[in-house]
Amino acid sequence: MWVFLITEVMFFGGMFLAYIVYRAAYPDIFALASSSLNVYIGAANTAVLLCSSFTMVLGVRAAQLGQKKALAINIVLTLLLGFVFLGVKAFEWREKFIEHHVPGPSFHFEGVAMQGPAQLFFSLYFAMTGLHALHMVIGAGIMTWLLINAIRGRYSADYMTPVDIGGLYWHFVDIIWIFLFPLFYLIDRHLK
Amino acid sequence: MTQHIDSVKTYAVIWISLLILTGVTTAVAFVDLGPFSVIVALSIAVVKMMLVALFFMHLRHSGKVTQLAMAATVLWLGIMVAFTFADVATRGWMGVPGR
Numbered sequence: 001m002w003v004f005l006i007t008e009v010m011f012f013g014g015m016f017l018a019y020i021v022y023r024a025a026y027p028d029i030f031a032l033a034s035s036s037l038n039v040y041i042g043a044a045n046t047a048v049l050l051c052s053s054f055t056m057v058l059g060v061r062a063a064q065l066g067q068k069k070a071l072a073i074n075i076v077l078t079l080l081l082g083f084v085f086l087g088v089k090a091f092e093w094r095e096k097f098i099e100h101h102v103p104g105p106s107f108h109f110e111g112v113a114m115q116g117p118a119q120l121f122f123s124l125y126f127a128m129t130g131l132h133a134l135h136m137v138i139g140a141g142i143m144t145w146l147l148i149n150a151i152r153g154r155y156s157a158d159y160m161t162p163v164d165i166g167g168l169y170w171h172f173v174d175i176i177w178i179f180l181f182p183l184f185y186l187i188d189r190h191l192k
Numbered sequence: 193m194t195q196h197i198d199s200v201k202t203y204a205v206i207w208i209s210l211l212i213l214t215g216v217t218t219a220v221a222f223v224d225l226g227p228f229s230v231i232v233a234l235s236i237a238v239v240k241m242m243l244v245a246l247f248f249m250h251l252r253h254s255g256k257v258t259q260l261a262m263a264a265t266v267l268w269l270g271i272m273v274a275f276t277f278a279d280v281a282t283r284g285w286m287g288v289p290g291r
Contacts, residue, residue, distance in 0.1 A: 002258050006265045013269045020273065021280055043218040047211055054207035057248045064197050171249045178240045181214075182233035186221035190229055 001165045005172050012176055015131065019124050019183060026117035031188035033109060033121035036101065038092065042185040045088045046177065052081035053174045060167040063150075066157035072150045078170065079143040082136055089133055096122070125184055132180060135173045142166045196253040206247045213240050 023030045059074030100108045101122050109118035146166050149155060155163055217236040225232060246252045251259060 002261060006261060009265050009269060013272060017273055017276055021276065024277075024280070039218060039221065043214060046214045050207065050210045050214065053210075053244060053248055054203060057203050058200065061197060061200070061203070168249055171244050174248075175241050175244050178244070179234075179237050182217060182221075182237050186217060186233045187230045189221040190224040 001168050005168065008172060012128075012131070015124070015128050016179070016183070019128065022117070022120050022124065026114075026120070027188075029112050029114060029117040030121050031191045032112060033101075033118050033125075034184060034188045035191070036099075036109075037125075037185050038095075039185045039189060041088060041092060042181055045085055046181045048081055048085045048088070049174050049177050052078045052085065053171055055081065056167050056170045060160075060163055063155050063160035063163040064157060068150065068153055068155070071155060071163065072147060075143055075147045075150055079140060079147065082140050082143065086133060086136055086140075089129065093126075093129075096126075102126070128180060129184070132173065132176055135176070139170050139173055142169060196250070198247070198250075202247065206243050210240055210243055213243075 055074045055077040059071050059078060062068075062070035062074055096102050100106050103119045103123045103126070107115065107119050107122070109115060109122075112118050143166065146163055149162070213236050217233055220232055220236075221229065223229075245262065251262065
C-alpha cells in the first residue's frame with residue numbers, strides 16, 4: 001500500500017509542479033483568481049476532512065481492538081463526513097459555473113486583461129480538486145465495502161488489514177487536500 | 193504488521209491540533225507577510241502532513257524501510273520541483289536565437 005501511495009504522490013506531484021510553474025509565470029493573475037475562491041468554505045471543508053480522518057483512525061483502532069460495533073459506527077461517520085466534503089465541493093463548483101469561472105467558451109474573469117492565465121488557474125483548480133474529489137469518491141466506495149464486511153463481522157483483532165489499508169488511503173487523500181487548500185485558497189489572500 | 197495501539201486521547205490531541213492549525217493558517221493568510229505568506233502556509237501544511245502521517249497513518253510505529261521510502265518520496269518530489277525550476281527560471285538568461 002505504501003508503494004501505491006508513493007506512485008500517487010508522483011501522480012499528484014506532477015500537477016502540483018504544473019501549478020507552481022504557472023503560478024511563478026503569472027503571479028498577479030493567479031493571485032486575483034485565487035482570491036475569488038471562498039476561503040471560509042474551503043477552511044470549513046478542510047475541517048470536515050480532518051474530522052473524517054479522526055473517525056477513520058478511531059475505526060482502525062476499534063478494528064485493532066476487535067470492537068466490531070465501534071468499527072462500523074466510525075466507518076459510517078467517516079463515510080458521512082466524506083459525503084459532506086463532496087457536497088460542499090459540488091456547491092463550490094456550481095458557484096464557478098454561475099460566475100463563468102469554468103474554463104471554456106463562456107469563461108470570463110472580471111478585472112484582468114489577460115483571460116488566458118486566469119483560465120489556466122481555473123483549469124488547474126478544476127483538474128486538481130476534481131482529481132482529489134475522484135479519490136474521495138473511490139474512498140467512499142472503499143468505505144462502503146469495509147462497512148459491509150464490518151457488519152458481516154469479517155474483521156477481528158487478528159484480521160483487520162483491509163481496514164488498515166483503507167485507512168492509509170483515506171489519510172493520504174486528506175494529506176493531498178492539506179496541500180491543495182493553502183495553494184488554491186490561501187497563499188495570495190493578503191494581496192487583495 | 194504493527195500492533196501498537198495508540199490511545200483515543202493521543203488521536204484526539206492530534207485531531208484538535210490539526211483543526212487549530214487549519215484555523216491559524218486561514219487567519220494568517222489575511223496578514224501581509226510578503227513572500228513569507230507562501231512559506232508560512234506551506235510550513236503549516238507540512239506540519240499537518242507530518243501529524244497525519246506519523247500518528248494517523250502510524251508511520252512512527254512503522255518499519256524503518258517504510259519510513260525511509262516515504263522520506264525518499266518527499267526527497268524525489270523536491271528534486272523534481274528543484275530541477276524543473278532550474279530550467280524554467282533560467283531559460284531567459286541566454287539570448288538563444290529564434291526565441
